[in-house]
Amino acid sequence: MAxxxxxxxxxxxxxxxxxxxxxxxxxxxxxxxxxxxxxDFQANGMLALAKQLKGNPRELAGKVVAAxxxxxxxxxxxxxxxxxxxxxxxxxALLRTLAARAADDRLGVPYKxxxxxxxxxxxxxxxxxxxxxxxxxxxxxxDAIVQLLEHRGETVIRRHHIGDWGTQFGMLTQYxxxxxxxxxxxxxxxxxxxxxxxxxAAMARLNRLYRASKVLFDSDEGFKxxxxxxxxxxxxxxxxxLALWHKIVDESxxxxxxxxxxxxxxxxxxxxxxxxxxxxxLQNVVKDLEESGVAVRSExxxxxxxxxxxxxxxxxxxxxVQKSNxxxxxxxxxxxxxxxxxxxxxxxTLLYVVDARQALHFRMVFDTxxxxxxxxxDAARQxxxxxxxxxxxxxxxxxxxxxxxxxDLLDEAVGRAAEVVREKSEKLGLSEEEIAERASQVxxxxxKYADLSNSMTRDYVFDLDRMVSLNGDTSVYLQYAxxxxxxxxxxxxxxxxxxxxxxxxxxxxxxxLALHLDEFAETLAHAADLYEPHKLAAxxxxxxxxxxxxxxxxxxxxxxxxxxxxxxxxxxxxLTARTLHQGMAxxxxxxxxxx
Numbered sequence: 001m002a003x004x005x006x007x008x009x010x011x012x013x014x015x016x017x018x019x020x021x022x023x024x025x026x027x028x029x030x031x032x033x034x035x036x037x038x039x040d041f042q043a044n045g046m047l048a049l050a051k052q053l054k055g056n057p058r059e060l061a062g063k064v065v066a067a068x069x070x071x072x073x074x075x076x077x078x079x080x081x082x083x084x085x086x087x088x089x090x091x092x093a094l095l096r097t098l099a100a101r102a103a104d105d106r107l108g109v110p111y112k113x114x115x116x117x118x119x120x121x122x123x124x125x126x127x128x129x130x131x132x133x134x135x136x137x138x139x140x141x142x143d144a145i146v147q148l149l150e151h152r153g154e155t156v157i158r159r160h161h162i163g164d165w166g167t168q169f170g171m172l173t174q175y176x177x178x179x180x181x182x183x184x185x186x187x188x189x190x191x192x193x194x195x196x197x198x199x200x201a202a203m204a205r206l207n208r209l210y211r212a213s214k215v216l217f218d219s220d221e222g223f224k225x226x227x228x229x230x231x232x233x234x235x236x237x238x239x240x241x242l243a244l245w246h247k248i249v250d251e252s253x254x255x256x257x258x259x260x261x262x263x264x265x266x267x268x269x270x271x272x273x274x275x276x277x278x279x280x281x282l283q284n285v286v287k288d289l290e291e292s293g294v295a296v297r298s299e300x301x302x303x304x305x306x307x308x309x310x311x312x313x314x315x316x317x318x319x320x321v322q323k324s325n326x327x328x329x330x331x332x333x334x335x336x337x338x339x340x341x342x343x344x345x346x347x348x349t350l351l352y353v354v355d356a357r358q359a360l361h362f363r364m365v366f367d368t369x370x371x372x373x374x375x376x377x378d379a380a381r382q383x384x385x386x387x388x389x390x391x392x393x394x395x396x397x398x399x400x401x402x403x404x405x406x407x408d409l410l411d412e413a414v415g416r417a418a419e420v421v422r423e424k425s426e427k428l429g430l431s432e433e434e435i436a437e438r439a440s441q442v443x444x445x446x447x448k449y450a451d452l453s454n455s456m457t458r459d460y461v462f463d464l465d466r467m468v469s470l471n472g473d474t475s476v477y478l479q480y481a482x483x484x485x486x487x488x489x490x491x492x493x494x495x496x497x498x499x500x501x502x503x504x505x506x507x508x509x510x511x512x513l514a515l516h517l518d519e520f521a522e523t524l525a526h527a528a529d530l531y532e533p534h535k536l537a538a539x540x541x542x543x544x545x546x547x548x549x550x551x552x553x554x555x556x557x558x559x560x561x562x563x564x565x566x567x568x569x570x571x572x573x574x575l576t577a578r579t580l581h582q583g584m585a586x587x588x589x590x591x592x593x594x595x
Contacts, residue, residue, distance in 0.1 A: 003110030006097065021067040023063070032048070065078075073093045074089060075091075095506075101517070112154060117346060118154055118155070118350070119157045119349070122138050122160070123139040125163070127169075127248060128172060131259050131405070132403040133396050140263075143588050144588055145351065145531050148527055157341075160267060160272045160273070164276050170231025173234060173241050173245055182208065183251055258407075262407065285336050289302065292373075299324060335368060335369055338375055349381070350380040352381070355384065356387075385457065391461060413444065413446055420442065421595070422435055428594050441592050445476070446464070450462070481548065482577055482584070482591040482592075488557065489570070498568065498572070499570075510568075520583070540583045540584065543583075555569075
């Protein structure tokens with residue numbers, strides 16, 4: 001089915017045509033239509049236009065009204081104040097539009113006209129290290145952006161740029177040479193049943209390996225030298241060393257997958273492309289940058305300098321592509337990844353969901369790639385996110401001052417959610433298995449929504465008490481609104497989907513809900529265009545709030561004016577549920593049928 005034009009878009013088009021007719025000297029002028037508290041919509045484009053043309057805005061507004069042909073969308077329009085237009089739409093047109101949305105599997109949401117190919121770089125854990133609270137935002141935000149872009153019909157290539165290469169792997173592989181059974185699964189008493197236990201056991205094995213090898217590296221000069229020699233073998237492609245390295249990487253992936261499953265995020269093996277994947281191109285990166293003059297040697301290192309990047313003492317701070325000892329840092333790998341993503345993957349846009357504190361690094365990397373001719377102007381963008389804070393307003397840490405493990409955070413959220421679900425479950429008669437399933441959906445959803453409902457650039461306070469509350473701007477509030485609608489529809493029985501009756505007048509709470517439902521497609525487009533999932537979260541919270549008001553003021557199953565009004569209200573319920581379900585899914589949040 002073709003996309004459905006929203007009523008606001010239809011009204012905007014009517015006003016734009018009337019404005020062009022009233023003022024031919026300003027073709028294509030924007031009436032600047034927006035939602036309003038005084039009416040359904042307000043257009044204030046006449047003020048700026050009249051000022052530009054040195055005219056009277058009220059007179060211009062009057063001319064626009066006079067030029068407006070009879071139509072089905074606008075019920076009432078009046079000139080207000082210095083030249084605003086207050087517009088009330090017809091109930092009949094509103095319900096017709098919503099009926100068209102309901103008839104479409106995509107709720108009338110169009111595909112993007114000219115979709116491109118985007119590479120989204122997010123969820124970047126490090127091999128042989130535990131994922132912590134710092135990995136939460138990249139994963140959750142990146143996943144939501146991927147869902148939004150894919151829903152619009154864009155080709156999205158996911159890239160999980162894991163840290164799987166570097167000096168510590170000489171230490172780890174050498175230890176495995178000397179202690180070959182350290183990663184044996186059979187030796188781990190913690191290994192239990194299920195995916196979560198498997199991931200936990202994998203991390204336990206990796207922790208043992210890392211701690212034991214680090215103790216030896218710090219205390220035994222002979223082992224330290226053997227580890228350094230082993231790193232050279234790894235970097236030169238020695239088969240035995242590579243096999244051990246693969247074993248460590250594979251073990252880490254088992255752990256990663258356990259965490260991602262708990263976080264309810266899909267991370268596919270083919271999308272996990274670590275730093276090591278670009279190793280063969282690093283010498284070419286160095287050669288091309290040096291030959292083109294983009295990078296120069298400074299104290300033995302290959303550097304790229306920038307006029308506006310200086311240290312505290314005023315000396316230039318370069319991007320170091322190759323160290324003086326011949327080693328490579330993050331910059332070289334990031335540049336090789338750009339060459340691959342633009343050259344091989346044919347991406348139009350590169351998006352990096354990375355901590356805001358890395359903004360300078362990525363600005364320098366992007367500028368270097370553009371100077372080298374590898375990156376088109378405006379093709380790459382960092383989507384920086386702020387820090388997760390504790391209630392004290394400081395970066396979230398354990399009581400011992402250590403970084404909080406992500407699995408501990410998820411376990412605590414699910415445990416807290418279980419208390420809420422169990423309290424509500426007495427009326428529903430849920431089994432322990434059902435309580436556990438809903439607790440996972442509520443707890444993980446609470447963490448995701450708390451993150452996604454904030455602008456990503458802002459820091460936010462991690463407060464589980466607030467996150468799992470049934471009141472306020474939380475995912476539980478949205479999930480409960482959805483479950484309440486599903487309960488109404490179960491009680492309605494046959495014909496639960498209802499039917500739109502455009503001939504019926506709407507009560508104020510019905511109109512408010514209907515007008516908001518009509519904004520869904522435009523909200524998704526706006527959130528995707530700006531890469532801002534919080535705009536969708538804000539829309540869904542407002543939708544749940546408007547439904548609550550509607551539910552309180554407009555009886556559904558016992559509608560006061562008969563069967564048609566009951567069907568009409570059931571129709572609004574059903575469309576609200578579908579919109580909540582679709583919107584929450586795009587944020588990666590489940591919507592339980594009963595709660």
